[in-house]
Amino acid sequence: MKQYIIGLDLGTTALKIALFDEDGGLKGVVTKEYDLLTPKASWVEEKPEVYWDAFKSGLSELIEKCGCDSSDIKALGISAQGETIFFVDEKGKPLRDAIVWLDNRAQEQAEKLTDKFGNEMCYKRTGQVSFEACWPAAKILWVKENEPEVFEKTAKFLLIEDYFIYRLCGRYVSEGSLLCSTTYWDIITKKYWSEMLDYLGIDESKLPEIMESGEQVGAIENEVAKELGLTTNTIICTGALDQAAGAIGVGNVKEGMFSENIGAALAICVPVSKPTYDPNMLMPLHYFALPDVYMMHTFTNGGMTLRWYRDQFCSLESSVAELTKEDAYDIISKQADTVPAGSDGLVMLPHLAGSLAPDVKSTAKGVFYGFTLMHKKAHFARAIMESVGYIVKRNIEALSDMGIDVTELRSLGGGSKSPIWNQIKSDITGKTLMTTKSTEAACLGAALLAGKAVGIFDSVEDAVEKMIAIDKDFKPDEENREIYETGYQAYKDLFNSLDNMFDKY
Numbered sequence: 018m019k020q021y022i023i024g025l026d027l028g029t030t031a032l033k034i035a036l037f038d039e040d041g042g043l044k045g046v047v048t049k050e051y052d053l054l055t056p057k058a059s060w061v062e063e064k065p066e067v068y069w070d071a072f073k074s075g076l077s078e079l080i081e082k083c084g085c086d087s088s089d090i091k092a093l094g095i096s097a098q099g100e101t102i103f104f105v106d107e108k109g110k111p112l113r114d115a116i117v118w119l120d121n122r123a124q125e126q127a128e129k130l131t132d133k134f135g136n137e138m139c140y141k142r143t144g145q146v147s148f149e150a151c152w153p154a155a156k157i158l159w160v161k162e163n164e165p166e167v168f169e170k171t172a173k174f175l176l177i178e179d180y181f182i183y184r185l186c187g188r189y190v191s192e193g194s195l196l197c198s199t200t201y202w203d204i205i206t207k208k209y210w211s212e213m214l215d216y217l218g219i220d221e222s223k224l225p226e227i228m229e230s231g232e233q234v235g236a237i238e239n240e241v242a243k244e245l246g247l248t249t250n251t252i253i254c255t256g257a258l259d260q261a262a263g264a265i266g267v268g269n270v271k272e273g274m275f276s277e278n279i280g281a282a283l284a285i286c287v288p289v290s291k292p293t294y295d296p297n298m299l300m301p302l303h304y305f306a307l308p309d310v311y312m313m314h315t316f317t318n319g320g321m322t323l324r325w326y327r328d329q330f331c332s333l334e335s336s337v338a339e340l341t342k343e344d345a346y347d348i349i350s351k352q353a354d355t356v357p358a359g360s361d362g363l364v365m366l367p368h369l370a371g372s373l374a375p376d377v378k379s380t381a382k383g384v385f386y387g388f389t390l391m392h393k394k395a396h397f398a399r400a401i402m403e404s405v406g407y408i409v410k411r412n413i414e415a416l417s418d419m420g421i422d423v424t425e426l427r428s429l430g431g432g433s434k435s436p437i438w439n440q441i442k443s444d445i446t447g448k449t450l451m452t453t454k455s456t457e458a459a460c461l462g463a464a465l466l467a468g469k470a471v472g473i474f475d476s477v478e479d480a481v482e483k484m485i486a487i488d489k490d491f492k493p494d495e496e497n498r499e500i501y502e503t504g505y506q507a508y509k510d511l512f513n514s515l516d517n518m519f520d521k522y
Contacts, residue, residue, distance in 0.1 A: 021089050022468050023076075023251075024460030026096040026259060027068065027177050029053070029119065034075045035460035036083050036090075039473050041484025045083040046457055049075040054114060059121040062114040065103060068177070069184060076245055088248045093185070093237075094467030095256035096263070096459040097178035099198050102153045104160065107172040109183055113164065116156050123155035126162070130155060130200070133216060140294065142213075144197050144204040144302030144311075146374065153199040157217050172223065178256055179225045186235040186253040191225040193304035194258040194312075202227075204304055204311075205292060230257045230306035231466035231477060254470035256463045257306035260284045260314060263429050265306060265465055266458030267451075268485040270478055273424040275416075277409055277442070278458075279432025283319025285412050287421060288312050295419055299375040306466060307477055313416060315374040317408060320432055322367040322383065323349070323401050330394070350435045353399035358444060358497040360396045362387045364507045365404040366515075375415035376512060380519040386511055402438045403501075406445035407508040413446055426450040429458040436489070443491040445501045454488045461485070 019038050026033040030053060035046040049071035054062040080087055100118035105111050116122075130139075130148040140146050148155065153176070161168040175183065176199070179191045196202035201213040201224075209221050228234070234253045242249050256262060260278065264286040269276040271288060278284040289311045292302060305312040327335065327345055334352075338345040368381035385397065413423045426448050432438055433452050443450040455461045465480040474480035 019089060020091040020473060021085055022464040022473070023090060023093040024096065024457070024462070024464035024467070025072065025093060025181070026262070026457075026459040026463065027098055027181065028259065029098050029117065032068070032071050032075065033457065033460055034072070034079050035457045035464070036079055036085065037461065037464045037484070039468070041455070041461075041486075043455060043457060043461075044085065045079055046460065047075040047079045047082065053117060053119075057122070061117040061119040063101075063117055064114050065111040065180065068115075068181075072181070073245060076247075080246055087246055088250050090247060090251050091473065092252045092254055092467035092471040094231075094254045094463035094465075094470070095178045095181055096259045096463040097176065097181075097195055097256060099176070099195055099258050100151055100153055101177045102156050103175040103177070103180045104167055104171045105173050105175060105180070106170055109173070112167045112170055115177070118151055120156065121150040123150040123159040126150070126155040126158040127152070129158065130216075134213070136298070139200060140298055140302075142203050142205075142210055143200045144292075144304070145200055146298050146301050146377075148200060154201045154213060154217060157219070161218060173225065174219065174223055175225060182234055182253055182255070185237050185241055187238050188234050189225040190228050190234050190255060192228050192230045192255045192257065192306075194230055194261045194306045196227070197304045204302065207304075228255050229308050230255050230261075231469045233470045252467075252471050254467040256466055258303070259459050260286050260316075261303070261306040261312060262462030262466070263459040264288070264312070264427075264462065265477060265481065266455065266460070266462030266485070267427040267429045267453045268481045269427050270307065270481055273422060274427060275413065275423040275425065276427040276429060278430040279319045279405065279428070279438075280430045281319065281321045281324070282316040283405055283408060284314070284316040285409070286312055286314050287416060287423065289421060293419060293421060295375075295415070297375075299377060300415055300419065301374060306462070313421065315412065317373040318367050318369055319405055320430070322369055322405070323398075325369060326398065326401055330397075346431070346435065349398050350437045352395040353402055354437045356395050356399040358441075359500040359504045360400040360403060361392060362389075363392055363396050363400045364504060364511055365397075365400040366508070366512055367401060367404040367408070372512075375412060378516070378519060381512070382519055384511065384515065387507075399441075402441050403445065403504060404508065405432070405438075406442040407505050409442055410446045410505055411509070413448070423448065428452050436491070439489075439491045440494070443493045444497040445505065447493045447498065449493070450491045452488045454486045
């Protein structure tokens with residue numbers, strides 16, 4: 018009898034639910050989108066029931082689509098967006114809409130935390146390089162100061178994975194990969210940071226129990242199982258931060274491996290066997306989804322830059338794509354492939370919404386430099402792709418300065434679907450880049466953790482060996498090495514030269 022595992026990826030504007038068999042076969046996947054609420058500038062919220070209803074309808078559609086017996090679904094694991102926080106009462110009912118990770122209302126509270134503890138202490142205790150408005154500690158402080166009636170009635174402060182686990186099996190549980198960016202969890206002791214809790218005016222009783230990723234929490238509750246069309250045979254398991262789950266979903270579980278995820282953002286994940294701090298306090302340190310393993314993790318602009326280009330300059334390509342049932346990005350990639358490496362001297366800075374680690378500059382802007390009468394539209398598409406490759410190389414360089422050597426790249430996300438972009442990244446970094454056959458990395462990573470939790474696999478490493486297969490590998494073309502070394506240096510020089518101008522204009 019086959020055993021099945023559900024991987025649930027709770028994303029920012031959509032969730033995905035995928036069903037896998039015990040051999041790693043993807044039986045089906047369903048996506049459900051939802052609209053975020055923006056009641057004020059810099060506020061981003063969501064109604065908790067919107068997440069739950071999307072999950073419920075998506076799960077029903079998935080089971081019908083796959084035609085499996087729900088009693089054969091052994092486990093459910095979760096890949097979750099970070100920093101989205103829920104405020105629930107003593108019965109587990111939300112007291113207000115969830116405050117989404119994108120929300121930046123708590124600027125003043127983040128400044129208070131900085132004044133109280135300092136960014137050096139923040140980095141030492143939590144792995145985050147500074148106190149920011151998006152971190153849950155600042156959001157809790159904002160609610161305390163601006164919605165005191167909600168703060169007083171809150172029995173538990175939960176992240177989105179915690180909330181779903183509670184809804185499914187009635188236990189308040191969290192795990193380190195999600196907790197480390199709250200800035201109230203100590204990344205070294207793996208306990209709540211008591212001094213921060215005292216400052217926020219809460220205690221551990223208002224926070225979930227801490228477990229590792231990939232552990233059993235409990236069977237789904239009977240009434241919930243009936244509501245969802247499942248049975249109590251399904252065990253709910255701790256999952257991981259979406260980027261950690263995605264890294265596992267492409268087999269990135271060892272030191273020396275580097276996974277990059279080009280979606281709207283470019284996310285970087287590099288497992289390390291011990292806590293490794295950047296002396297320049299630029300590279301954040303996260304807890305990984307394996308016990309006592311850590312992860313260098315950061316993100317910055319990625320696919321959103323190419324999307325901006327598509328939306329603003331590629332109406333013809335989009336129309337052709339609609340008529341031919343192609344993807345507009347595939348057409349753009351083919352155009353970029355007609356341009357030689359280095360884009361004939363055209364260099365781009367893709368920082369349309371500022372730059373993050375390792376070159377932190379919130380005022381950074383997008384720049385095209387070096388275009389002449391000879392440059393055509395396709396040059397600009399390729400320059401954008403190369404600029405993201407330069408960011409990947411810049412991260413590898415920063416990690417090397419910390420003594421972390423990268424030997425292999427794994428690519429996931431929408432950007433990994435472009436062979437041309439993959440080859441560009443391989444050429445720029447001088448590293449072999451691999452893609453995997455599964456296209457649902459975050460869901461698969463969550464499923465692997467759940468499968469390990471219920472004993473289908475002996476370990477996550479065993480699951481990776483069994484369930485993840487390489488699709489293609491892209492080896493660096495030595496003929497392009499010198500060209501890209503020149504282009505990379507030009508990228509760095511351009512960024513540094515414009516540092517003061519970014520602040521002025």
